[in-house]
Amino acid sequence: MTIETAAPSGAVHVDLLSKLNPEQRAAVTAGDGPLLIFAGAGTGKTRVLTHRIAWLIQQGRAQPGEVLAVTFTNKAAREMRGRVEQLLNLSATAVWMGTFHAIAARILRRDGSAAGIDRRFVIYDEGDRLNSVKRVMGELRLDEKRYSPGAFVQAISHAKDELQGASEFAQAAGTHMEELAAQVYARYEAFLQGNNALDFDDLLLRTVRLLREQGEVLEKYQRRFKYVMVDEYQDTNRAQYVMVQLLAQSHRNLAVVGDDDQSIYQFRGADVRNILSFERDYPEARVVKLERNYRSTQTILDAAYHVIRHNPNRADKRLWTDRGAGARVVVAQTYDEQEEALAVAHEALRLVAQGDVRLADVAVLYRTNAQSRALEEVLLRRGVPYRLIGGPRFYERREVRDVLAYLRLTANPRDSLSFSRVINVPRRKLGEKSLAQLGFFADAHGQTPWEALSRVGEMTELASSAARSLEAFRELIEELRQAASSRRLVEVIDLLLGRTGYERYLTETGSDAQERWANVLELRGLASEYDGLPPGEGLQAFLEEVSLMSDVDTLEERPQGLTLITLHMVKGLEFPVVFMLGMEEGLFPHSRSFDSPTGLEEERRLAYVGMTRARDRLYLFHAFRRHLWGNAQLNLPSRFLADLPPDLVDAPAGIPAGVPVSDQAPAQVIEAARPSIALKVTQRYHQGDNVEHRSWGRGRVLKSTLTRTDEELIVKFDKVGVKILAVSLAPIVKL
């Protein structure tokens, strides 16, 4: 079937439907009314979403500005926009496409004033939120040792997810803890208000409130969005659910895409029931199931199915493919996590040597971040390149937050959190007393610290040196504000870095100054993307983007080595080869999930998500013995392994065989890593060459030997001594 219709002006006629399978086509061309699309892993979900948007526009059913598409990550939104533009061959900037939070922020900036929201609000992230709670606890004289600030943060966040305001929360409070939390909540709200700040949850909560209470605003958006689309609907929480419902209410053209089997964020408020009861919410809904998978082998799909099928309360569906059976799933036991890591390295390198995959095609998945350490140690020692996803986040690094705090203060001087972050960074010789003076004065006059700053002269108790410092700080921020309104964002940042002597500050205070400075420069680089915007707008736009950005969004497109990643973060990605480690009772499923059936169901879904990441090969490892917090424990194989039909499984006796268990000899290339197929080898290094290794630093080549399949180097490193390396595997460069 080919449909050619008049496309919007300037667009090329594109046949949108010919490359879709029947189910995908049905979903794309479903007419008006609610639409539920069950899109299993690897079934072309994004393709359906983007084609539907393009189709709606091409058919003239909607103007680009009348379509709203909501995702959970910026990455997904970006991809979607790019693909729609490609399909339509025109800019899709008019389409409202973004994360829940970004869309909410946009609505609040435009129309929040109707509900008393200052459009210049800043967005407080996780860290800011914790700091705010700590402050509030200080005000309430709550001892941080007795009461965990984190617990309050969680309670507040959870309440907001459920659209529960501070007063409702207080009313519902029963226990002593809840009453305390209610007090903290109320004060926290006041604190944020005073700082003109909203936290992540507020973006959703306040948008819902705005839409509910301001009829004309609601009407405006309802009229505007003829078609609403939601990605990953199984992960929506209460606030998101209501927000979508409100926006789509009038046209009722709500299309949701998701997979209940991949709902893994229950602990953050996601509610699978939102997708499972869609048909009850919208009895007239059309339902399409995408079950044809384009990613994995049938063996992998069947194995995953036999794990997930044990969950009650799931929509019935089963993935299939015409890619053929492929290799069996490999289940293997190792002695401990050391050997487990060695087995991964061993097998991954063997596959690479065979020639059909690159290291970058291999992902290693685990339940808890702590598991990555054993892996890293082994990979480092073996010189196997890898990238670890997770770990210290870019936007949570001290230096990045410092610079951002300056910028945030520049944009919004009322932000007292940012104020106190940078008032004495770099050191301005302001002691505790002086700052207390300032705070006291501000409180007494009902002013923010920034406002108080212009009245330094009135603070009689202030030492004159401190007064001068404060005055200088005020002038600095004023200067930045001036610059922000007339110059490019990068110039503002340069000005701030120059005036504060931030680089010098880094070198004077820390050992890792170089790395930190590099991060600052990276942030500066990100900011340069806003150079095109008129002065004044760049700063706002940059801060908005940065506060709504996560690390997955900056995930490298072209990885270099093995990928080490948690099961949660791997959702949405795919790899030709997948190793899942720690398939043991107590670790996966995690012991914390044992006491509730829903917890176990979520673990099972997590297993399903992990398994369906694999295209061609899937390895499930479990260790006989595992070190956890100092002591070793013996774990039984995960119950998920028992669910696999024997005929899908290969359990080779020899997976870890031949791998030395506690081999301390550094930098010996694993025996099996030597390619067994003859490769063309040419000598690239010679005695005396200077090289740099990613983790061992600089060194000099003592000897280079050509083997049948590789070039072997003996290198004397400045810092770590003599090592033996295989050129094909070691992360080295010639200098």
Next chain:
DNA sequence: TAGCCCAAAATTTTT
């Protein structure tokens, strides 16, 4: 104000 020492915590974390 920096550095040191001791104690506590270690499931997952789209914004």
Next chain:
DNA sequence: TTTTGGGCTA
């Protein structure tokens, strides 16, 4: 077991 953060001391 290891890391991290906070508090105390020099």
